[in-house]
Amino acid sequence: xxxxSELLTGTILAGARAIRWLDDGDPRGxxxxxxxxxxxxxxxxxxITGPPGAGKSTLVNALITEERRRGRRVGVIxxxxxxxxxxxxxxxxxxxxxxxxxDPDVFIRSIGTRGQAGGLARSTHDACLILDAMAYxxxxxxxxxxxxxxxxxxxxxxxxxxxxxxxxxDEIQAVKAGLMEAGxxxxxxxxxxxxxxxxxxxxxxxxxxxxEAKTHGGGESWSPPLLRAIAxxxxxxxxxxxAIDRHKEILQxxxxxxxxxxxxxxxxxxxxxCAEIMRGIKHSADPAILSAVENREMDPYRASQLLIKNWQxxxxx
Amino acid sequence: xxxxxxxxxxVLLAKLxxxxxxxxxxxxxxxxREAGMEVIFTGLKQTPxxxxxxxxxxxxxxxxxxxxxxxxxxxxxxxARLLREAGAGDKLLLAGGVIPEEDRPLLxxxxxxxxxxxxxxxxxxxxxxxxxxxxxxxxxx
Numbered sequence: 483x484x485x486x487s488e489l490l491t492g493t494i495l496a497g498a499r500a501i502r503w504l505d506d507g508d509p510r511g512x513x514x515x516x517x518x519x520x521x522x523x524x525x526x527x528x529x530i531t532g533p534p535g536a537g538k539s540t541l542v543n544a545l546i547t548e549e550r551r552r553g554r555r556v557g558v559i560x561x562x563x564x565x566x567x568x569x570x571x572x573x574x575x576x577x578x579x580x581x582x583x584x585d586p587d588v589f590i591r592s593i594g595t596r597g598q599a600g601g602l603a604r605s606t607h608d609a610c611l612i613l614d615a616m617a618y619x620x621x622x623x624x625x626x627x628x629x630x631x632x633x634x635x636x637x638x639x640x641x642x643x644x645x646x647x648x649x650x651x652d653e654i655q656a657v658k659a660g661l662m663e664a665g666x667x668x669x670x671x672x673x674x675x676x677x678x679x680x681x682x683x684x685x686x687x688x689x690x691x692x693x694e695a696k697t698h699g700g701g702e703s704w705s706p707p708l709l710r711a712i713a714x715x716x717x718x719x720x721x722x723x724x725a726i727d728r729h730k731e732i733l734q735x736x737x738x739x740x741x742x743x744x745x746x747x748x749x750x751x752x753x754x755x756c757a758e759i760m761r762g763i764k765h766s767a768d769p770a771i772l773s774a775v776e777n778r779e780m781d782p783y784r785a786s787q788l789l790i791k792n793w794q795x796x797x798x799x
Numbered sequence: 800x801x802x803x804x805x806x807x808x809x810v811l812l813a814k815l816x817x818x819x820x821x822x823x824x825x826x827x828x829x830x831x832r833e834a835g836m837e838v839i840f841t842g843l844k845q846t847p848x849x850x851x852x853x854x855x856x857x858x859x860x861x862x863x864x865x866x867x868x869x870x871x872x873x874x875x876x877x878x879a880r881l882l883r884e885a886g887a888g889d890k891l892l893l894a895g896g897v898i899p900e901e902d903r904p905l906l907x908x909x910x911x912x913x914x915x916x917x918x919x920x921x922x923x924x925x926x927x928x929x930x931x932x933x934x935x936x937x938x939x940x
Contacts, residue, residue, distance in 0.1 A: 483886075494855055494856060495855055495885065495886055495887065498855055498856055498857065498858035499858055501858065502809075502858040506806040507806075508806075564837070565832060565833075565835075568832065568833055568834065568835045569807055569835045570807065570831065570832035570833060570834060570835045570836050570837065570838070571807075571832060571837045571838065572828050572829070572832050572838045572840060573837060573838065573839045573840065574839075574840040576839065576840065576841050576842065576853060576857075577840055577841065577842035578842075580841065580842050580845070580849065583841070583849045583852050583853050583856075584848060584849060584852055589856055590853075590856055591856060591857060592839050592857060594807075594837050596807075
């Protein structure tokens with residue numbers, strides 16, 4: 483099986499294998515990515531993020547249904563945390579999306595964070611490119627349950643949906659710092675719960691205070707909407723998809739869509755280069771220098787300069 | 800933070816049919832996670848078609864089916880056949896739960912690689928999987 487050409491024709495087995503290789507750091511992954519990269523850049527990448535328990539998976543499930551009703555092919559990347567101790571993970575987001583398993587135009591992939599902070603897995607960007615090359619129209623990226631500053635998804639997605647929920651008490655504390663500045667759409671899920679009005683007021687206030695609108699979401703032409711949903715009952719879902727569509731249209735008409743994609747690929751190149759250098763430095767690190775630091779004979783700054791110098795001398799470039 | 804396994808074993812765990820007993824599968828899931836594996840849960844009341852499709856989308860190495868209310872002599876052979884037909888016959892297919900001794904030959908002949916019956920120690924399952932995975936990695940290298 484030639485994985486690259488197979489996945490370009492939409493073969494799920496091939497796409498799934500390519501994502502596995504990229505997730506595992508298998509060199510065949512990078513080769514496959516190189517072959518399909520010219521065919522990417524079309525899909526609309528939508529991030530779904532919010533605190534744990536906000537109902538992100540259930541919302542994604544409902545969004546898939548509505549997007550399919552509108553005739554779009556949907557890829558989903560659902561991220562759950564890996565154990566920092568064992569590296570193992572229980573990836574359970576599929577449980578809420580079971581009814582789409584047999585739809586040939588829906589591809590759901592669960593990924594563990596494998597030590598990556600920021601709410602995404604290291605391979606999320608790669609997986610998006612593979613789904614993009616497989617010609618999925620829309621890629622939904624569901625992050626792990628996030629706190630204040632795990633907003634890597636914003637740099638990845640064209641549109642970011644922040645999902646809140648009533649009744650978490652100081653939830654607004656968890657949401658405010660990064661997320662309120664970052665989102666393009668805001669959804670309060672489980673809107674039939676007690677405390678909805680309070681949460682809605684808090685969100686409204688935060689959005690009102692958000693002055694960064696000029697630099698976000700296609701400039702001042704986009705003002706982030708605040709929507710209500712009960713994902714378990716499919717309530718409010720069509721409105722959310724309408725808003726996602728409107729956001730995409732505005733991004734496209736202002737040229738921001740291509741700009742965000744371009745920025746994402748540039749950042750990914752830098753991220754990959756940094757990761758490679760970090761690996762190189764760790765591998766070439768002289769144990770004598772490290773033990774000098776351990777014994778407090780050398781300070782960490784001085785040691786870091788030496789480690790870099792050693793690495794540069796050994797580096798094959 | 801511990802150095803991550805570059806290539807953790809990926810295991811899909813599922814229940815087929817109307818069987819809703821989840822204690823066993825939950826215990827197994829946690830044991831595998833503790834052993835550094837990635838466990839994908841698909842939920843209850845799955846059909847063989849759904850499990851096969853999920854296993855392919857997730858590109859797992861192992862499919863583990865927990866069965867506690869019969870039906871396994873129909874469901875499991877069907878699942879094995881669907882995986883083979885989809886080009887995913889290389890995945891390890893395991894079954895656990897209430898499986899009478901006399902059903903084992905039929906299941907094994909149909910493509911179930913190993914059955915673990917009631918009372919199996921989760922540690923034995925972990926050891927079995929680790930050994931199988933080590934063999935796969937050696938064979939590939």
